[in-house]
Amino acid sequence: MLNLGGPPTLDAVEPFLLELFADREIIHLPFQQWLGPFIARRRAPAVRELYASIGGGSPILRYTEAQGRGLVERLDRLSPDTAPHGFYVAFRYVTPRSEDALQAMRADGVERAVAFTQYPQFSCATTGSSLNDLWRTVDRLGLKEAFQWSILDRWPIHDGFIEAVAETVREGLQGFSPEDRGKVVLLFSAHSLPMRFVNRGDPYPAEIGASMEQVMRRLRYSHPHLLAYQSKVGPVKWLEPGTEWVIRQLAARGQKHVLVIPIAFTSDHIETLSELDREYGHLAESLGITHFRRVPALNDRPAFLDAIADLVREHLSSGQVYSAKYPLRCPGCVNPACRGIANPIPARSVPSERGA
Amino acid sequence: MLNLGGPPTLDAVEPFLLELFADREIIHLPFQQWLGPFIARRRAPAVRELYASIGGGSPILRYTEAQGRGLVERLDRLSPDTAPHGFYVAFRYVTPRSEDALQAMRADGVERAVAFTQYPQFSCATTGSSLNDLWRTVDRLGLKEAFQWSILDRWPIHDGFIEAVAETVREGLQGFSPEDRGKVVLLFSAHSLPMRFVNRGDPYPAEIGASMEQVMRRLRYSHPHLLAYQSKVGPVKWLEPGTEWVIRQLAARGQKHVLVIPIAFTSDHIETLSELDREYGHLAESLGITHFRRVPALNDRPAFLDAIADLVREHLSSGQVYSAKYPLRCPGCVNPACRGIANPIPARSVPSERGA
Numbered sequence: 001m002l003n004l005g006g007p008p009t010l011d012a013v014e015p016f017l018l019e020l021f022a023d024r025e026i027i028h029l030p031f032q033q034w035l036g037p038f039i040a041r042r043r044a045p046a047v048r049e050l051y052a053s054i055g056g057g058s059p060i061l062r063y064t065e066a067q068g069r070g071l072v073e074r075l076d077r078l079s080p081d082t083a084p085h086g087f088y089v090a091f092r093y094v095t096p097r098s099e100d101a102l103q104a105m106r107a108d109g110v111e112r113a114v115a116f117t118q119y120p121q122f123s124c125a126t127t128g129s130s131l132n133d134l135w136r137t138v139d140r141l142g143l144k145e146a147f148q149w150s151i152l153d154r155w156p157i158h159d160g161f162i163e164a165v166a167e168t169v170r171e172g173l174q175g176f177s178p179e180d181r182g183k184v185v186l187l188f189s190a191h192s193l194p195m196r197f198v199n200r201g202d203p204y205p206a207e208i209g210a211s212m213e214q215v216m217r218r219l220r221y222s223h224p225h226l227l228a229y230q231s232k233v234g235p236v237k238w239l240e241p242g243t244e245w246v247i248r249q250l251a252a253r254g255q256k257h258v259l260v261i262p263i264a265f266t267s268d269h270i271e272t273l274s275e276l277d278r279e280y281g282h283l284a285e286s287l288g289i290t291h292f293r294r295v296p297a298l299n300d301r302p303a304f305l306d307a308i309a310d311l312v313r314e315h316l317s318s319g320q321v322y323s324a325k326y327p328l329r330c331p332g333c334v335n336p337a338c339r340g341i342a343n344p345i346p347a348r349s350v351p352s353e354r355g356a
Numbered sequence: 357m358l359n360l361g362g363p364p365t366l367d368a369v370e371p372f373l374l375e376l377f378a379d380r381e382i383i384h385l386p387f388q389q390w391l392g393p394f395i396a397r398r399r400a401p402a403v404r405e406l407y408a409s410i411g412g413g414s415p416i417l418r419y420t421e422a423q424g425r426g427l428v429e430r431l432d433r434l435s436p437d438t439a440p441h442g443f444y445v446a447f448r449y450v451t452p453r454s455e456d457a458l459q460a461m462r463a464d465g466v467e468r469a470v471a472f473t474q475y476p477q478f479s480c481a482t483t484g485s486s487l488n489d490l491w492r493t494v495d496r497l498g499l500k501e502a503f504q505w506s507i508l509d510r511w512p513i514h515d516g517f518i519e520a521v522a523e524t525v526r527e528g529l530q531g532f533s534p535e536d537r538g539k540v541v542l543l544f545s546a547h548s549l550p551m552r553f554v555n556r557g558d559p560y561p562a563e564i565g566a567s568m569e570q571v572m573r574r575l576r577y578s579h580p581h582l583l584a585y586q587s588k589v590g591p592v593k594w595l596e597p598g599t600e601w602v603i604r605q606l607a608a609r610g611q612k613h614v615l616v617i618p619i620a621f622t623s624d625h626i627e628t629l630s631e632l633d634r635e636y637g638h639l640a641e642s643l644g645i646t647h648f649r650r651v652p653a654l655n656d657r658p659a660f661l662d663a664i665a666d667l668v669r670e671h672l673s674s675g676q677v678y679s680a681k682y683p684l685r686c687p688g689c690v691n692p693a694c695r696g697i698a699n700p701i702p703a704r705s706v707p708s709e710r711g712a
Contacts, residue, residue: 241557
């Protein structure tokens with residue numbers, strides 16, 4: 001289960017930022033070896049405070065483990081042929097890392113492994129970075145032959161995922177009084193991405209649009225909806241419009257009822273608990289949006305556990321090595337390490353044999 | 357049936373460009389009153405040549421009329437309660453314009469009208485501009501009370517539309533030999549849009565992404581796919597990656613088989629017949645893409661006529677005035693005329709009463 005991860009304690013904040021700002025696949029800085037640590041250390045105190053305000057650390061490991069338990073429980077039932085199933089967590093900038101997951105898998109005698117991204121929509125900055133790191137680590141640890149791999153690299157419109165998100169929206173709407181419910185604007189918010197990625201052909205914005213449209217169809221387009229991108233940092237151009245800016249525009253027009261839907265993450269984390277709930281919540285209130293709410297994150301919601309179990313079951317029974325799109329690097333890809341795989345399962349279905 | 361339209365003859369090219377470059381809802385130029393005509397006249401000879409190369413004019417009126425005939429024939433059968441049905445074409449910069457459609461509707465004694473965009477995905481630059489022009493013309497002609505209106509403002513993932521596109525892809529794949537068919541990359545190409553629109557919240561790129569993903573699901577993700585944006589003009593920033601640039605990148609990687617899928621237009625027009633087939637076709641060939649093909653446009657394909665008939669039937673029976681999203685202006689909208697409607701039908705369903 002691949003994800004970015006987050007610092008579990010306040011002491012883990014600075015090391016986490018140091019690793020993030022050292023990742024040249026994601027962040028390009030001049031003199032990165034010096035400037036990266038400099039920026040990371042300068043940001044650390046403020047970021048520590050944010051984590052302090054949400055309970056002293058990121059809950060993402062806790063939720064990922066709950067998702068993992070729910071997933072394997074269901075899989076053992078749904079797919080007895082491939083049982084027993086186990087789950088391992090591989091975060092990107094904090095333990096447990098790829099190395100921890102791989103060592104534990106070896107110790108447990110695992111033979112067949114699915115690299116399962118926890119990001120529904122593919123971006124080189126998220127799933128791409130996690131997979132590249134995984135294959136590098138497999139190589140470094142000399143575990144190339146240890147496991148047979150396949151990849152579940154994206155699932156932006158998987159029915160179960162869409163239904164689980166729609167369920168959170170329905171619950172979120174219950175937080176408004178019946179008289180107000182008809183006045184709500186649904187604001188989908190996804191983590192932004194530097195335009196450098198987008199312009200070289202990163203599939204992320206298209207897959208975000210696909211997820212949103214599918215959720216709206218599932219809700220029978222009951223309310224007006226909008227898409228915005230949050231969490232931009234630094235001076236370069238990122239995907240717009242920004243979530244904060246959109247909230248300001250809605251407020252200026254007298255919109256009083258807004259329900260925010262995080263569409264690109266499956267667990268609560270700093271961007272939901274701090275940025276959306278606290279920062280934007282306070283901003284919205286101060287601007288006169290009297291009813292600003294966020295739908296609950298998917299976390300360990302049974303409908304979501306059902307969804308990921310269905311997704312993995314489908315993947316295992318398809319015999320696919322990866323999606324047809326996975327081996328096709330972005331048109332402007334500058335990273336020759338992209339879109340690899342270590343020791344893949346024998347290809348069974350046609351699409352998995354294609355690439356470019 | 358609202359669309360941009362295109363010059364039917366070579367003599368109509370310059371007047372068409374003059375109108376396009378005078379439209380301040382789409383194009384912002386300094387000293388537009390002078391610079392617009394200057395640019396239009398300067399571009400006219402080259403654009404005339406392009407139209408000459410595709411048979412001496414745009415086929416869009418011919419196809420729109422064929423679509424209209426197929427639509428009303430089917431509607432009379434599918435929805436006898438609302439029969440008889442008629443169709444009127446309203447282009448944006450060439451006859452028949454909104455005014456022509458409205459006069460003909462009045463002469464025919466029409467009472468109930470659906471403003472039906474022929475763009476599956478909504479953008480302020482296309483559907484938005486057509487609708488604003490329609491309501492302005494209704495007003496100018498004093499026809500505010502003449503018809504009762506509803507709006508079919510977008511249909512990016514309508515099942516029939518998606519199936520019709522998928523059918524064109526299957527046909528396009530038949531154009532490759534069985535041995536080559538597995539090596540094809542599907543290149544979805546949509547008309548680009550200035551980032552000025554995107555950054556203020558235009559829904560276009562998200563809806564394009566939704567259409568593409570749905571087509572790929574319908575095709576069971578049989579091939580790798582990519583999205584690119586074509587037809588950028590002028591010096592400002594537009595949505596990227598550009599189709600031409602993507603073709604160059606694919607060629608540089610040794611990709612020999614490419615199938616292009618226009619996803620944002622429903623008829624053949626200059627951007628398919630000239631830009632994709634001729635310009636990019638020659639480019640691709642010169643770069644070593646030995647098998648560069650384009651799927652047929654939807655045009656008067658029966659599956660597409662079935663789709664639009666189903667769409668209108670659904671719309672009529674829903675009693676909706678417009679989509680829930682229509683009245684929600686882009687967060688950064690600068691045009692107070694946006695998202696209007698003249699003399700709407702009485703709202704029956706809840707979503708249509710909501711707005712912001």
